[in-house]
Amino acid sequence: DEDAALAEMKVSGRSLTETEKSGIQLYEGAVPTAELDARLRAMPELGLKDTDVLERADYSVNDKKPCAYLVYRRDLNDGEVWRSFTLDALTGRITTLYSYSSEYARTGGKPDTQAWQSTADAFINAYYGEYAGMLRLTSSDADAPLGSREATVSYTYTRQHEGFLFRGNSVTVRVDPADGSVCGFMLNWNDGQEFYSADKDALIGDEKAARVWA
DSSP states (O other), X not given: OHHHHHHHHHHHOOOOOHHHHHHHHHXXXXXXXXXXXXXXXXXXXXXXXXTOEEEEEEXXXXXXXXXXXXXXEEEOSSSEEEEEEEEETTTOOEEEEEEEEOSOOOOOOOOOGGGGHHHHHHHHHHHOHHHHTTEEEEEEEEEOOSTTSOOEEEEEEEEEETTEEEEXXXXXXXXXXXXXXXXXXEEEOOTTOOOOOOOGGGOOHHHHHHHHHO
């Protein structure tokens, strides 16, 4: 805790230890909670309202990069909605979003996945545009991850290189058909990923690969 360490230093007259200095440096350049909160509320796709209360805000270091964790709660007539965000604390970019509702199930059938793909596409193009040209939609599904609420729709886009899928990198967007908001997200990406330029004629192909594996 930088503030606590500096306060103790002023009271005791001592200097910061090397460990304290190293710990503070890991968070250098991190975006403050208030600014992250303002950025999330300014994203209309998320559907955050004034009634969404920021219940928790934490920072940690993952792979030597500072991350922020923000949790929101919205009271409903029959329960609550929780949304938890993990963000790159240096850029404010969302890396994961999970939602949960304790509200009683709404009426309605299984949603049409095709109807909401444009919402997922637009979200990626707006905030992750540098990846959009490398992505191919590889799955879409309707399920119910939000507690007892009706089904949401999810779309997974996989990275491709020279026509081949690289499933180690992907982007998943989940949409709630009740209000069209983005209620789930996962960015699994390695910006430093390198690829070989393989001779396609030398590749054995799917059928032979399946036989070899079997």
